[in-house]
Amino acid sequence: MTQPSDKALVPFVSVDNMMRLIHHVGVEDMMRDLADYIEADFKRWELFDKTPRVASHSDVGVIELMPTSDGEAYGFKYVNGHPKNTSEGLQTVTAFGLLADVYTGYPVLLTEMTILTALRTAATSAMVAKHLAPKGADTMAMIGNGAQSEFQTLAMKAIIGLKAVRLYDKDPAATEKCAQNLAGLGIDVTICKTPEEAIEGAQILTTCTADKQYATILTDNMVGSGVHINAIGGDCPGKTELAPGILNRSDVFVEYPPQTRVEGEIQQMPEDFAVTELWEVISGHKPGRTGDRQITLFDSVGFAIEDFSALRYIRDRIKGTDYFVDLDMLADPDDPRDLFGMVQRAKA
Amino acid sequence: MTQPSDKALVPFVSVDNMMRLIHHVGVEDMMRDLADYIEADFKRWELFDKTPRVASHSDVGVIELMPTSDGEAYGFKYVNGHPKNTSEGLQTVTAFGLLADVYTGYPVLLTEMTILTALRTAATSAMVAKHLAPKGADTMAMIGNGAQSEFQTLAMKAIIGLKAVRLYDKDPAATEKCAQNLAGLGIDVTICKTPEEAIEGAQILTTCTADKQYATILTDNMVGSGVHINAIGGDCPGKTELAPGILNRSDVFVEYPPQTRVEGEIQQMPEDFAVTELWEVISGHKPGRTGDRQITLFDSVGFAIEDFSALRYIRDRIKGTDYFVDLDMLADPDDPRDLFGMVQRAKA
Numbered sequence: 027m028t029q030p031s032d033k034a035l036v037p038f039v040s041v042d043n044m045m046r047l048i049h050h051v052g053v054e055d056m057m058r059d060l061a062d063y064i065e066a067d068f069k070r071w072e073l074f075d076k077t078p079r080v081a082s083h084s085d086v087g088v089i090e091l092m093p094t095s096d097g098e099a100y101g102f103k104y105v106n107g108h109p110k111n112t113s114e115g116l117q118t119v120t121a122f123g124l125l126a127d128v129y130t131g132y133p134v135l136l137t138e139m140t141i142l143t144a145l146r147t148a149a150t151s152a153m154v155a156k157h158l159a160p161k162g163a164d165t166m167a168m169i170g171n172g173a174q175s176e177f178q179t180l181a182m183k184a185i186i187g188l189k190a191v192r193l194y195d196k197d198p199a200a201t202e203k204c205a206q207n208l209a210g211l212g213i214d215v216t217i218c219k220t221p222e223e224a225i226e227g228a229q230i231l232t233t234c235t236a237d238k239q240y241a242t243i244l245t246d247n248m249v250g251s252g253v254h255i256n257a258i259g260g261d262c263p264g265k266t267e268l269a270p271g272i273l274n275r276s277d278v279f280v281e282y283p284p285q286t287r288v289e290g291e292i293q294q295m296p297e298d299f300a301v302t303e304l305w306e307v308i309s310g311h312k313p314g315r316t317g318d319r320q321i322t323l324f325d326s327v328g329f330a331i332e333d334f335s336a337l338r339y340i341r342d343r344i345k346g347t348d349y350f351v352d353l354d355m356l357a358d359p360d361d362p363r364d365l366f367g368m369v370q371r372a373k374a
Numbered sequence: 375m376t377q378p379s380d381k382a383l384v385p386f387v388s389v390d391n392m393m394r395l396i397h398h399v400g401v402e403d404m405m406r407d408l409a410d411y412i413e414a415d416f417k418r419w420e421l422f423d424k425t426p427r428v429a430s431h432s433d434v435g436v437i438e439l440m441p442t443s444d445g446e447a448y449g450f451k452y453v454n455g456h457p458k459n460t461s462e463g464l465q466t467v468t469a470f471g472l473l474a475d476v477y478t479g480y481p482v483l484l485t486e487m488t489i490l491t492a493l494r495t496a497a498t499s500a501m502v503a504k505h506l507a508p509k510g511a512d513t514m515a516m517i518g519n520g521a522q523s524e525f526q527t528l529a530m531k532a533i534i535g536l537k538a539v540r541l542y543d544k545d546p547a548a549t550e551k552c553a554q555n556l557a558g559l560g561i562d563v564t565i566c567k568t569p570e571e572a573i574e575g576a577q578i579l580t581t582c583t584a585d586k587q588y589a590t591i592l593t594d595n596m597v598g599s600g601v602h603i604n605a606i607g608g609d610c611p612g613k614t615e616l617a618p619g620i621l622n623r624s625d626v627f628v629e630y631p632p633q634t635r636v637e638g639e640i641q642q643m644p645e646d647f648a649v650t651e652l653w654e655v656i657s658g659h660k661p662g663r664t665g666d667r668q669i670t671l672f673d674s675v676g677f678a679i680e681d682f683s684a685l686r687y688i689r690d691r692i693k694g695t696d697y698f699v700d701l702d703m704l705a706d707p708d709d710p711r712d713l714f715g716m717v718q719r720a721k722a
Binding site: 031038048082087095116126359 | 448466709
């Protein structure tokens with residue numbers, strides 16, 4: 027059998043190779059690089075083909091495709107969300123992604139994205155904090171110490187120079203896990219017994235809890251003036267973390283309003299609740315933080331363009347490395363009209 | 375590093391393994407099996423989550439995602455369409471597909487689908503002909519002798535007992551290729567110099583040409599009473615093969631009206647042009663062929679459920695074989711909350 031042409035082979039980054047790549051680059055450097063790619067794509071936001079995710083819901087979860095394109099590359103992420111999985115020893119969220127060349131339609135990268143999504147989510151939060159958090163912010167309250175907590179902390183360290191994190195989770199085992207994972211990584215870690223204790227002296231308040239319900243992780247009176255709130259956990263219909271009063275006192279910044287109004291903290295608010303699109307701040311069209319007493323709030327839900335940026339980064343970064351294998355995924359007959367002949371000749 | 379659990383590994387069928395599987399099963403048996411799976415899914419059509427494809431258009435082509443679900447499994451196909459690719463030595467269409475478990479959200483199959491799509495398209499045509507073509511039909515005119523032509527012919531042989539095919543293509547080299555590929559496969563092949571010659575004595579007229587334009591491969595006066603027309607090539611906006619007069623004289627059967635009205639032959643007709651949904655015929659709710667003089671017309675565009683059936687078949691058929699490899703595509707930490715710890719431990 028003749029070998030398939032180069033273009034018929036799709037580079038694939040496995041979970042194992044993604045972890046090797048992370049250690050090769052360094053997790054903080056990689057999140058810094060990812061933040062640069064994400065920031066660059068926010069600056070050219072208007073170029074992108076934007077569509078809300080295509081979701082298939084069932085009683086126990088959701089499977090989503092998140093496609094986007096900048097006209098040169100096309101990317102999509104497959105991601106599921108199944109809260110009940112944890113109790114069965116499975117992941118709540120798994121993901122993989124694909125990048126393709128718009129000119130030929132040929133895929134150019136297939137990659138695991140469970141780990142990559144954790145990195146891009148944290149890199150996005152830190153890149154946004156760079157624009158919105160008070161100058162010199164060096165202490166973060168990390169409320170919810172699950173899978174995203176260490177990535178959030180290290181991204182803030184790498185990108186805005188965070189020095190200290192104050193951990194709280196209703197499950198002390200989660201906090202213990204997070205503290206152990208962060209030990210020796212150059213960040214001052216304080217274990218807190220209450221959310222109130224966690225936010226003491228913090229200029230950045232990050233909420234990232236897992237309960238799928240309208241929860242109140244931060245009450246109105248806990249939030250003082252001048253802070254930046256990085257709200258990660260309220261990210262699907264029926265799941266929020268902040269008291270509405272906080273939203274009323276804050277300037278709220280979002281990725282893509284049609285998606286955030288359904289999935290984010292602002293699903294609690296009227297449809298015309300005022301928000302600022304982040305790309306407008308990042309590209310210099312609108313102001314971000316305008317005063318010392320202002321509360322800025324990033325209502326993060328995660329958008330396809332951030333995955334696209336991450337896919338672009340991986341495509342660029344694996345060139346010349348051995349952190350991928352080539353998959354024989356695309357049929358490539360010598361004569362495009364002779365697909366049957368190719369199949370028949372393979373019999374020999 | 376600990377090995378990932380079984381569920382974190384996704385079976386992958388490469389192009390090479392798909393061809394091995396086809397020869398293991400036999401191409402005709404495989405199309406018969408595929409037709410059974412497709413027919414079974416048409417019978418439970420109402421169960422499916424149906425949505426038109428999610429398309430991303432550019433000046434030179436389109437990239438589409440075609441998702442669907444029956445509530446137990448979720449499938450999607452990635453497929454591109456780039457007519458200009460052929461002149462650059464690339465395929466016009468490449469495809470791959472994925473099947474996932476709705477209950478867990480975990481992918482259970484990744485497979486090449488360029489070849490598989492060719493098989494399912496032909497299997498669908500033959501399964502539909504079984505319901506609509508005149509009884510005892512044994513001769514087919516095959517107009518357009520490109521990549522789909524041999525598959526169409528062999529599927530009709532396997533599923534409805536076709537004995538003879540009459541080939542025509544405006545490019546004699548394509549006809550020659552098709553005739554050579556079909557030689558010795560138990561079908562009587564006649565090379566024809568005109569479309570008129572090709573349809574002589576044929577009860578089934580299959581059109582499958584590649585020009586992206588409003589073409590007239592069959593004119594009204596070429597089509598006599600009592601035939602079944604299997605119209606494959608008119609499958610995207612701006613691409614048709616039949617004179618409108620033929621549509622007016624035929625009973626037209628379609629897969630999914632919202633998609634076919636945009637992409638099929640009936641894009642030439644008014645929005646309220648009467649069509650019958652195939653699933654209603656196949657499940658016995660509506661009659662198919664009702665008389666000897668009736669012209670039946672399958673306006674084929676290809677729908678996500680046919681890909682879903684094909685994915686189900688491959689998932690079932692590769693069990694216990696070595697026609698796949700396991701891809702380490704899903705991150706699987708022992709503790710779902712400890713994704714970071716898994717990454718850190720991989721450093722060692």
